[in-house]
Amino acid sequence: MTPVKGIVLDLRGNPGGLLKQSVKVADLLLTQGHIVSTKGRHLDSLHDYEAGGSDLANGLPVLVLIDGRSASAAEIVAAALQDRERAVVVGTSSYGKGTVQTVIRLPNDGEITLTWSRLMTPSGYALHGLGVLPVVCTSNERDEIGDIVDGALSRSLQARSRFQSWRTPGVQARDRRNELRRSCPSQRRKTDLELQVARQIIDTPATYDRALAISAAYSEARQP
Numbered sequence: 001m002t003p004v005k006g007i008v009l010d011l012r013g014n015p016g017g018l019l020k021q022s023v024k025v026a027d028l029l030l031t032q033g034h035i036v037s038t039k040g041r042h043l044d045s046l047h048d049y050e051a052g053g054s055d056l057a058n059g060l061p062v063l064v065l066i067d068g069r070s071a072s073a074a075e076i077v078a079a080a081l082q083d084r085e086r087a088v089v090v091g092t093s094s095y096g097k098g099t100v101q102t103v104i105r106l107p108n109d110g111e112i113t114l115t116w117s118r119l120m121t122p123s124g125y126a127l128h129g130l131g132v133l134p135v136v137c138t139s140n141e142r143d144e145i146g147d148i149v150d151g152a153l154s155r156s157l158q159a160r161s162r163f164q165s166w167r168t169p170g171v172q173a174r175d176r177r178n179e180l181r182r183s184c185p186s187q188r189r190k191t192d193l194e195l196q197v198a199r200q201i202i203d204t205p206a207t208y209d210r211a212l213a214i215s216a217a218y219s220e221a222r223q224p
Helices: 017-025 071-082 145-154 156-166 174-181 194-205 205-222
Strands: 008-010 034-039 047-050 062-066 088-091 099-105 109-119
Touching: 008 194, 017 071, 034 071, 062 071, 062 194, 071 088, 088 194, 088 205, 109 156, 109 194, 145 205, 156 174, 194 205
Parallel strands: 008 062, 062 088
Antiparallel strands: 034 047, 034 109, 099 109
């Protein structure tokens, strides 16, 4: 039997889910450290979720695929694994749905959806309106697989600057968020391209280490 070389977690087209379930998924691959925080005006909205499990992949490479329909819980998982330097993210900018909501039933059987708090990633930025930025961007790509990977990694210096801006806490201005998102336009990408890119990265350990090192540089830039 061929040994497993790595894991591809395909979150493209995944529009949502439950906060606690996304924390459990991330915890399957993280042995320690921060996963996500929720922050709102009420004291009860302030929560920090920490990893405390075991890495079920035993250190194997992990690739996470996202696209413009990856939202909410999918974004929590992708951001946590990227910020904690456990996975390389491939695809396009995600949707940017980073709020926690509660549904309140009314006496007339109606409902009110109350936005309770915002989701904050381990490196400190708010997901809402911004989303997750991949290390290897495939927006509008039609090049050969190797060219896509090599091009993304060769532009690492520019990418580091972009990610530092992306991870600036309190990036609230809509124009600024939109400008950052245009660096890797959000698109629906349910094709084989991202899977092929992921397989190439897994098959080339040096390439995976390079991509992961870029992610590490992004995270370190945000550490206090």
